[in-house]
Amino acid sequence: MKEIGVVRPIEILLVEDNPGDVELARVALADSKVTNRLRVVEDGESALDYMHRRGRFSGAPRPDLVLLDLNLPKKDGREVLAELKSDPNLKRIPVVILTTSSAEEDILRTYNLHANCYITKPLDFKQFHKVIKSIENFWLSIVVLPAD
Amino acid sequence: MCNPARGLTAGSCIAKAEGRSVETPAADEEGQRLKHVEAVLESFPEILYVVDPETDRVLYVNRILQDMLGGSPIGQLCYEAFQGLDAPCSFCTNDIIRAGGRYTWEHSNPKLGRTYRLVDQMIDWPDGRRVRFEYASDITELKAAQEALHLRNLVFLSSMASISIADPRGIIHTVNPSFVSLWGFKDAAEASGMSLTDLFLHPQQARSMMEALAGSRGSWEGELTARRLDGTTFIGHCAASALKGRDGEPIGYQVTSLDITARRHAEADLERTLDALNRSNQDLQQFAYLASHDLQEPLRMVASYTQLLGEKLEGKLDQDCRKYIEFAMDGAERMQRLIQDLLSFSRVGSHEEKMVDVDMNALLGEVLNSLEVQIRETSATVTGGGLPVLKADRTQMVQLLQNLVQNGIKFHGTAPPLVHVACTEESDAWHFTVTDNGIGIEEEYLEAVFQIFRRLNSRREYPGTGIGLALCRRVIERHGGRIWTVSSPGHGSVFHFTLPGGAGLSPDQ
Helix, strand or coil: CHHHHHHCCEEEEEECCCHHHHHHHHHHHHCCCCCEEEEEECCHHHHHHHHCCCHHHCCCCCCCEEEECCCCCCCCHHHHHHHHHCCCCCCCCCEEEEECCCCHHHHHHHHHCCCCEEEECCCCHHHHHHHHHHHHHHHHHHCCCCCC | CCCHHHCCHHHHHHHHHHHHHCCCHHHHHHHHHHHHHHHHHHHCCCEEEEECCCCCEEEEECHHHHHHHCCCCCCCEHHHHHHCCCCCCHHHHCHHHHCCCCEEEEEEECCCCEEEEEEEEEEECCCCCEEEEEEEEECHHHHHHHHHHHHHHHHHHHCCCEEEEECCCCEEEEECHHHHHHHCCCCHHHHCCCEHHHHECCHHHHHHHHHHHHCCCCEEEEEEEEECCCCCEEEEEEEEEEEECCCCCEEEEEEEEEECHHHHHHHHHHHHHHHHHHHHHHHHHHHHHHHHHHHHHHHHHHHHHHHHHHHHCCCCCCHHHHHHHHHHHHHHHHHHHHHHHHHHHHHCCCCHHHEEEEEHHHHHHHHHHHCHHHHHHHCCEEEECCCCEEEEEHHHHHHHHHHHHHHHHHCCCCCCCEEEEEEEECCCEEEEEEEECCCCCCHHHCCHHHCCCCCCCCCCCCCCCCCHHHHHHHHHHHCCCCEEEEECCCCCEEEEEEEECHHHCCCCC
């Protein structure tokens, strides 16, 4: 992954319907030491279309990391996660749940659906920034992921 | 047979003596007849005796009476010998007998302990006297049976349940007063002759009851919609059974009914209320989740962007502006804590299946670990031990102990906080105490501290949402225990709570 990263930017798909949160993620990732490209879709259905490269996403690059909110319009994050993790082709892509909810059942349920990790969005920006940095650091620098 | 002891001696022995002296065929025939009479009287299975009505002295008793008395009473006073009384009985001496009539009555004999039907009349005695002859039949068993029957009839007549008795075709023979009033008849006679099936709204239901009664089981129990004489209806709980004669053949049926309309309506009301309550509870849980999630998102926007703004304008803001940003951040943080506490509060009681064995000692250790920073910052000493293993919802026990210990640390005075957790075993409960040396609570607020959002101190001195103790109470009540506090200002507080268990119950029950 690191070797590939030199060649092309890391592809991150953010599934998030709140423009405020999208902006925060953008700001946090802007000064990243890894070259990345943040793509955003706003609902679960678009997220699945993107992942399957359907319709307007037919030319979309395969993401290296998915940041998934749980409460989304149309299909919600749990459905998106379930579908991704049951697809033999897509289940290798790490999915980080990034949500406001700190409800026990949400945490349990998403891990049971094979989420790679669960993060509750912190209240203030400094914390949020740290969280995005550590996601980036862990998933894009430390972890060795399959080539494709 | 000529036994002087039993008093017939006079007559029969004289007859024999005369017979021997005057040997005529007629006398011989008369002698034979007397012998027969004596044989019959002596072996008669019920009491016979003769008394002189003037002196009340006994003249004759038959063998069965003599055996019962255990010796001959001849010549004794009849009321003494037979009854153990010290004066003549009024009924033996009444005018009907004296006037030559026959008098019949019933009497319980105190000496023999039996009840008799007595027949008295005057007869001619061989010596020319008029004497009183009595014949007594033992009716003790008959009387007892009558008494029992009377009692049963009383039950039938006074029963609150309405009872009807029908013949094998289901035609009503008799009913009790409760039946009359329940079905709205004038009297029992009005009901007799009706078919049992006419008593109910749906004849088919009544017919299946009759079929069950005629079947091998011979009984039926259930609910039927009954129809009164005026056409109104009620829900009847009916228990019916076949009545069998001595030969085991059915001779009819009895149907016992109770009007359970009010009970059924109350049950239906209760069920509706429960349904509504469950729905409302579910709605509330759903609402709490949505509220906490959906309320937090805008809050995060406010906090994050206020902060971001502060960063962007770094150096361009004066002290006031920085303070405003701080206030905005502080407000958002408090709002978030409030939402999260409210969420935990609303969740208590939603996981019935989570009752497990909880080692409260180990749990206290965990709580102390998570309070480590606070303990260090306040130089608090928290002690405790000897806590039991008990059946509880683990997460909620953590919330409970954490809140109580945290309060003990938080509400400290000038001295460093001391908090002690202990437990004693009572007959049916574990009794916990969390004792602190803090600021204490005024008496009038001892109850109020457990109310949600109830705070006794300023946020500046003691920050908090006012949910902690309300949550503790909810946890305790959900576990079937009690929570209360004993405290006075300046002398610390002791929070008491009980959890079911103790000596009577082992943890795995």
